[in-house]
Amino acid sequence: MYVPSHFEEAEVDILHDLISCHPFGVLVTYGIDGLDANHIPFELDKGEGALGVLRAHVARANPLWRNVSDGDEVLAIFQAGDAYISPNWYPSKHESHKQVPTWNYKVAHAYGRIVVKDDERTVRGIVARLTKSHEVSQPVPWKMSDSPKAFIDTMVKAIVGIEIHVTRLMGKSKLSQNREPRDIRGAALALKNQGDHLIADAMLACASAKEER
Structure with missing residues (x-):
């Protein structure tokens, strides 16, 4: 991934939080059949x-x-939002007219070594933890014991667990950091007006941090 220094995110805790908050990743592998990509929820x-x-x-x-x-x-890829940025949203555009469109986004790339876990205990644990973490916000959280044991046993036998021991983390937060604060803020507010709050809020925080320096 190409990461200019002003877009680099190297803090492990921040990248971990991105993955935890946006756990639906793209797993890229290169196996006996060549390149492959699978879309998978991770813990x-x-x-x-x-x-x-x-x-x-x-x-x-x-x-x-x-x-x-x-x-x-x-390689597992996680994304925390993306948004098209129009030059018209930059206050400076109306002065110099020397801006172009761009696309902002936040991503984390986790490189690691994969291990296949084809045993019932491990698979049940993975499913139980994923279910618990994603059901917690429901009024009545679903749990595995809500279904008949024989049914769950059959479902568990139909899946295989995987582990990825992360060896390298790369992060990129492209939030218009290479622009002046008023342009960052102007684009962020335009996004908010469109209902796109995820990237907008990140951009507003970036603009405030830049103004405080």
Whole structure:
């Protein structure tokens, strides 16, 4: 990933938070069938290893887990929003007319070594933790014990667990940091008016931090 210095995000805690808040990632692998990409919800164990461990599961019918070998390097990509930025939103555009459109976004790339976990206890643990974390906001959270045991047993046998031991984290927060604060703020407010708050709020925080320097 190309990361100019003013867009680089190197703080591990910030990247961990991005992954935890936006856990639906793209897992890129290179196995016996060549390049592949799968879209998977992950859980992040921040406390294991130097940079954490990612865990997920895939359908047993998915060739991903057969096409890789334990220890193969993989890449998991996580995104925390994106937005088109119009030059018309920059106050300075109306003075110099020397601006062009761009696209802002926040991403984290987690490189690591994959391990296939095809045992019932591990798979049940992954499913239970993912379910608990994503059901917690529901009025009546669903849990595995809500379904008949035989049904859950069948479902668990139909999936395979994977772990990724993260060896490198890269982050990019492209929030118009290379522009003056008034332009960052102007574009952010335009996004808010469109209902796009995720990137807008990040840009407003960036503008405030720049003004305080």
